[in-house]
Amino acid sequence: MANFYTDNEDLKFHLTHPLMEKMVNLKERNFADKDIYDYAPVDFEDTMDNYDKVLEIIGEIAGDVIAVNAESVDHDGPVLANNKVDYAKGTQQNYDTLVQAGVVGISLPRKYGGLNFSIVPYVMSAELVARGDAGFANIWGLQDCAETLHEFASEEIKQEFLPRFNSEGVTAAMDLTEPDAGSDLQAVQLKATFDEKSGMWKLNGVKRFITNGDADVSLVLARSEEGTSDARGLSLFVYDRRENAMTVRRIENKLGIKGSPTCELVFTNAPAKLVGDRKMGLIKYVMSLMNSARLGVGAQSVGIAEAAYREALKYAHEREQFGKTIIEYPAVYEMLTNMKAKTDAIRTLLYETCRYVDIYKSYSFIAEDRSLTPEERNDFKHNQKIADVYTPLLKLFSSEYCNQIAYDSLQVHGGTGFMKDFPIERIYRDARITTIYEGTSQLQVVAAIRGVSNGLYLKILRENEQISVNPELDYLKHSLIKMTDQFAKAIDKVTATESAELYDFHARRLVEMAGNVIIGYLLLFDANRNDRFKKSADIFIRLGKTENTQKVSFINSFDVKELGYYKY
Amino acid sequence: MSFRIVVLAKQVPDTRNVGKDAMKADGTVNRAALPAIYNPEDLNALEMALHIKSKMKDAEVIILTMGPPRAAEIIRESIYRGADAGYLITDRKFAGSDTLATSYAVSLAVKKLAPFHLVLSGRQAIDGDTAQVGPQTAEKLNIPQITYAEEVVAVDETQITIKRRLERGIEVVKSSLPALITVHSSASECRPRNAKLLMKHKHARTVTELQEETRDYTELYNKRPYLQIEEWTVADLNADVEMLGLSGSPTKVKKIENVVLQQKETILLTEADKDIESLMKELIGTHIIG
Numbered sequence: 001m002a003n004f005y006t007d008n009e010d011l012k013f014h015l016t017h018p019l020m021e022k023m024v025n026l027k028e029r030n031f032a033d034k035d036i037y038d039y040a041p042v043d044f045e046d047t048m049d050n051y052d053k054v055l056e057i058i059g060e061i062a063g064d065v066i067a068v069n070a071e072s073v074d075h076d077g078p079v080l081a082n083n084k085v086d087y088a089k090g091t092q093q094n095y096d097t098l099v100q101a102g103v104v105g106i107s108l109p110r111k112y113g114g115l116n117f118s119i120v121p122y123v124m125s126a127e128l129v130a131r132g133d134a135g136f137a138n139i140w141g142l143q144d145c146a147e148t149l150h151e152f153a154s155e156e157i158k159q160e161f162l163p164r165f166n167s168e169g170v171t172a173a174m175d176l177t178e179p180d181a182g183s184d185l186q187a188v189q190l191k192a193t194f195d196e197k198s199g200m201w202k203l204n205g206v207k208r209f210i211t212n213g214d215a216d217v218s219l220v221l222a223r224s225e226e227g228t229s230d231a232r233g234l235s236l237f238v239y240d241r242r243e244n245a246m247t248v249r250r251i252e253n254k255l256g257i258k259g260s261p262t263c264e265l266v267f268t269n270a271p272a273k274l275v276g277d278r279k280m281g282l283i284k285y286v287m288s289l290m291n292s293a294r295l296g297v298g299a300q301s302v303g304i305a306e307a308a309y310r311e312a313l314k315y316a317h318e319r320e321q322f323g324k325t326i327i328e329y330p331a332v333y334e335m336l337t338n339m340k341a342k343t344d345a346i347r348t349l350l351y352e353t354c355r356y357v358d359i360y361k362s363y364s365f366i367a368e369d370r371s372l373t374p375e376e377r378n379d380f381k382h383n384q385k386i387a388d389v390y391t392p393l394l395k396l397f398s399s400e401y402c403n404q405i406a407y408d409s410l411q412v413h414g415g416t417g418f419m420k421d422f423p424i425e426r427i428y429r430d431a432r433i434t435t436i437y438e439g440t441s442q443l444q445v446v447a448a449i450r451g452v453s454n455g456l457y458l459k460i461l462r463e464n465e466q467i468s469v470n471p472e473l474d475y476l477k478h479s480l481i482k483m484t485d486q487f488a489k490a491i492d493k494v495t496a497t498e499s500a501e502l503y504d505f506h507a508r509r510l511v512e513m514a515g516n517v518i519i520g521y522l523l524l525f526d527a528n529r530n531d532r533f534k535k536s537a538d539i540f541i542r543l544g545k546t547e548n549t550q551k552v553s554f555i556n557s558f559d560v561k562e563l564g565y566y567k568y
Numbered sequence: 569m570s571f572r573i574v575v576l577a578k579q580v581p582d583t584r585n586v587g588k589d590a591m592k593a594d595g596t597v598n599r600a601a602l603p604a605i606y607n608p609e610d611l612n613a614l615e616m617a618l619h620i621k622s623k624m625k626d627a628e629v630i631i632l633t634m635g636p637p638r639a640a641e642i643i644r645e646s647i648y649r650g651a652d653a654g655y656l657i658t659d660r661k662f663a664g665s666d667t668l669a670t671s672y673a674v675s676l677a678v679k680k681l682a683p684f685h686l687v688l689s690g691r692q693a694i695d696g697d698t699a700q701v702g703p704q705t706a707e708k709l710n711i712p713q714i715t716y717a718e719e720v721v722a723v724d725e726t727q728i729t730i731k732r733r734l735e736r737g738i739e740v741v742k743s744s745l746p747a748l749i750t751v752h753s754s755a756s757e758c759r760p761r762n763a764k765l766l767m768k769h770k771h772a773r774t775v776t777e778l779q780e781e782t783r784d785y786t787e788l789y790n791k792r793p794y795l796q797i798e799e800w801t802v803a804d805l806n807a808d809v810e811m812l813g814l815s816g817s818p819t820k821v822k823k824i825e826n827v828v829l830q831q832k833e834t835i836l837l838t839e840a841d842k843d844i845e846s847l848m849k850e851l852i853g854t855h856i857i858g
Contacts, residue, residue: 039763101762103763
């Protein structure tokens with residue numbers, strides 16, 4: 001009897017952010033659906049009540065079903081039989097329960113059978129599911145593919161595929177990676193040829209490391225333009241498993257997220273439909289899909305962090321050594337407090353990023369029906385720009401932190417944590433993938449460094465300085481202003497040498513410095529809205545300040561000539 | 569004619585997570601300290617009903633619950649899971665009813681829903697643990713009963729085959745319809761609340777509840793008449809007041825005491841008559857039997 005939504009009041013805090021009213025109004029567009037669908041909300045309060053109640057359903061499933069099944073799912077894993085991937089029994093039960101709850105297609109419009117929820121409650125559902133079982137969060141999160149079809153596919157494809165998500169509970173996969181195209185997706189070779197006779201595209205080739213590869217609906221990145229070798233020759237296709245033209249060659253045996261089937265696929269003359277326009281596959285659609293997937297990994301990471309922190313806290317309260325519970329020792333309580341501060345940190349960045357994404361996406365859907373006013377257009381661009389630089393920052397920080405938190409949680413458990421007797425052993429393994437897939441941490445830095453070079457991070461930080469907070473929190477703001485000055489100086493120092501290589505070399509340091517101040521502000525504003533976050537704000541800013549000073553010290557004492565020491 | 573399944577469900581205090589303040593000093597249940605929940609085995613019964621509905625061409629699931637006005641929550645919770653409608657049996661005159669008086673009231677309500685094919689309920693409720701209301705209701709309706717049901721083996725318009733979970737094994741029985749079935753906790757868990765059904769029906773209220781609402785529901789209810797939950801009083805059931813409440817309840821609670829079970833000694837018994845006799849004397853003497 002656990003409900004992962006109602007047992008964590010931080011979630012409701014983020015769900016009820018003041019910006020929510022604007023977001024709901026953009027999403028529900030005068031609540032026109034209320035006259036067509038009996039489950040559509042009539043006003044803002046009604047919408048928020050729906051979000052709250054549906055998250056309560058998902059929180060209950062996460063606590064009572066998904067978390068309970070996690071251990072057996074990790075043990076059993078999926079199996080490949082007769083060219084079909086059979087989920088572990090627990091995985092199937094998890095998914096069936098969510099389908100029965102009618103929550104698949106949570107963010108799709110009602111005309112496609114969805115619930116038309118904002119991205120905030122959608123991502124929150126992913127956090128809840130991931131806290132129950134990180135591996136299962138992938139299967140849940142892959143409904144992002146439906147979102148991509150909704151955004152870019154023709155009406156005909158939308159009508160064909162989208163309603164099946166809610167009514168039948170179809171699952172999805174994004175087939176991008178190939179043996180020679182991992183981080184570098186421009187190298188994708190799977191071939192798409194247009195067959196004049198059938199009027200269909202045919203896919204031929206191999207995909208590797210495909211999460212939930214045997215899904216009902218697959219989005220496949222393929223080379224449609226013969227003779228090309230770069231991103232401009234790639235298009236996106238949608239493949240229906242009922243075509244029976246794809247074989248699953250194997251399921252990978254992995255370190256963690258063992259319940260999530262990672263497949264190698266072979267497409268043989270597989271009929272597929274083109275999504276959107278030719279040549280835009282990677283450049284536009286996959287980039288968008290990847291951004292959603294990165295939000296998904298952000299949610300997954302926060303869910304893992306929450307689970308790991310709770311396991312450690314519980315154990316530290318119970319375990320006695322030298323005559324007292326171990327939580328009474330400074331070495332242990334400091335770890336726990338830092339874990340909590342970091343969990344709060346990545347959660348606030350997660351939902352802040354969601355809000356920017358949600359607003360700009362709502363505008364882009366409105367723009368399909370009518371032209372935006374100049375004011376709306378500016379707001380759209382503003383939100384999109386920030387979403388673009390916050391998403392990689394979120395992916396970087398949340399995945400790295402959830403690994404640190406899982407590491408520390410296992411450490412709090414001592415030798416017991418190394419055994420399979422406690423959930424932390426699984427959580428620790430599950431966490432490891434988050435810094436790797438959907439773009440490694442190193443690639444997130446490549447994306448996020450744009451926020452440093454185009455001055456956007458700095459601009460946001462300077463704007464934050466204008467926002468007043470309770471006097472008792474002024475000392476934190478004062479620290480953040482000093483950290484911003486320090487960050488600005490560090491950028492100047494690195495760019496002064498005009499060495500592109502040095503800039504790349506320090507890129508992660510600069511991005512992390514920016515992140516520490518940005519998150520510091522978010523926690524400060526959270527604390528300003530609710531006292532509960534004061535402790536985490538204080539502790540996180542303390543940690544960030546120390547870390548940034550260290551980085552500056554490294555940058556300042558580093559000469560471009562010394563790059564040679566690091567090269568092979 | 570649609571295949572009608574009536575589910576008897578009860579709102580109970582959650583006695584599974586009992587804290588320090590679960591009982592009052594006088595030995596009665598402190599309802600304020602225990603959240604009101606859907607009786608767990610009634611949820612198993614609801615699931616079985618919904619399962620049967622999915623097997624039939626044209627079937628409906630109707631919830632009957634008896635209790636104070638707030639028990640309407642049970643009807644909403646059932647509708648969120650797929651039940652078609654529900655009725656709340658509520659009247660101050662029902663207060664103090666034991667299982668006999670309750671089954672009398674419930675059987676009258678079920679008769680009001682005739683013609684019905686099946687009546688399903690949980691085996692027992694976690695507050696009283698009597699397991700009497702289901703069987704007594706079947707007797708009053710004069711229909712066959714199958715208790716401890718775990719699984720529906722087969723069902724059609726005229727008969728049902730049920731697998732029963734008993735202490736030492738399983739038993740498969742067949743009955744004609746209409747019949748009453750009490751469902752065991754080993755039956756399938758109830759499906760979750762469905763998001764769309766919840767959003768559609770979350771404003772469903774009884775007349776009593778509507779009177780307490782600050783918001784005006786008139787317009788909404790004109791547009792969506794299905795939101796109205798019907799209440800049945802003693803008058804609606806044409807019940808004999810003497811057979812309800814305390815006057816209709818032969819059960820009298822003599823005393824409630826806290827019992828801490830502990831093993832103090834072990835007595836070894838042989839098959840000898842005198843050992844058996846001394847055991848019987850002790851069991852009767854301590855009121856364990858007899």
